[in-house]
Amino acid sequence: xxxxxxxxxxxxxxxxxxxxxxxxxxxxxxxxxxxxxxxxxxxxxxxxxxxxxxxxxxxxxxxxxxxxxxxxxxxxxxxxxxxxxxxxxxxxxxxxxxxxxxxxxxxxxxxxxx
Amino acid sequence: xxxxxxxxxxxxxxxxxxxxxxxxxxxxxxxxxxxxxxxxxxxxxxxxxxxxxxxxxxxxxxxxxxxxxxxxxxxxxxxxxxxxxxxxxxxxxxxxxxxxxxxxxxxxxxxxxx
Numbered sequence: 001x002x003x004x005x006x007x008x009x010x011x012x013x014x015x016x017x018x019x020x021x022x023x024x025x026x027x028x029x030x031x032x033x034x035x036x037x038x039x040x041x042x043x044x045x046x047x048x049x050x051x052x053x054x055x056x057x058x059x060x061x062x063x064x065x066x067x068x069x070x071x072x073x074x075x076x077x078x079x080x081x082x083x084x085x086x087x088x089x090x091x092x093x094x095x096x097x098x099x100x101x102x103x104x105x106x107x108x109x110x111x112x113x114x
Numbered sequence: 115x116x117x118x119x120x121x122x123x124x125x126x127x128x129x130x131x132x133x134x135x136x137x138x139x140x141x142x143x144x145x146x147x148x149x150x151x152x153x154x155x156x157x158x159x160x161x162x163x164x165x166x167x168x169x170x171x172x173x174x175x176x177x178x179x180x181x182x183x184x185x186x187x188x189x190x191x192x193x194x195x196x197x198x199x200x201x202x203x204x205x206x207x208x209x210x211x212x213x214x215x216x217x218x219x220x221x222x223x224x225x226x227x228x
Binding site: 044045 | 145147149154155156157158159162164172202204206208210215216217219221222
């Protein structure tokens with residue numbers, strides 16, 4: 001069975017610093033994709049970044065970047081220059097390209113310290 | 115932008131009541147999903163639907179049913195609500211049809227069963 005593991009239930013980072021959230025997954029599929037979602041206190045799930053497994057280049061969206069290690073089945077999220085608005089629950093998720101069913105990790109709550 | 119609307123933001127029901135959670139999307143998406151979110155457990159898939167009148171069980175379907183009579187609407191039904199169904203419920207949709215896209219989420223319904 002496919003699983004997504006986020007080993008850090010909570011993390012804190014000083015404003016303007018860099019933080020890395022960990023995610024590992026387990027699958028025998030070859031054609032899949034990975035996401036990081038953010039859920040702020042408003043509860044609206046927001047897509048942060050997406051990575052196709054066939055792409056070797058790590059995805060980047062402004063201050064957010066991933067370190068995708070396909071052989072190690074690792075997909076960590078790096079947030080640079082952390083801002084107060086980055087405080088949220090972050091979910092790592094995995095999907096396979098033959099359907100749209102997406103599996104989520106348990107989440108990491110990120111606190112930003114002013 | 116895709117809009118996914120969940121009819122209630124907060125809902126309080128009594129044990130044994132039949133509960134309907136409604137979700138509507140306005141972008142002609144084929145696929146719709148119901149997730150349950152609990153602290154420490156992340157998002158777990160309850161049911162999903164790839165087309166009108168079609169439904170598939172997710173990882174935790176017990177105690178729930180769904181209805182999709184129209185493409186834009188996907189209802190989650192708790193036939194006889196129990197206290198262990200107190201949770202946050204998230205509806206989501208994707209275009210389907212081989213168009214790889216991320217989930218578009220509603221704002222969630224926080225259900226309390228007393």
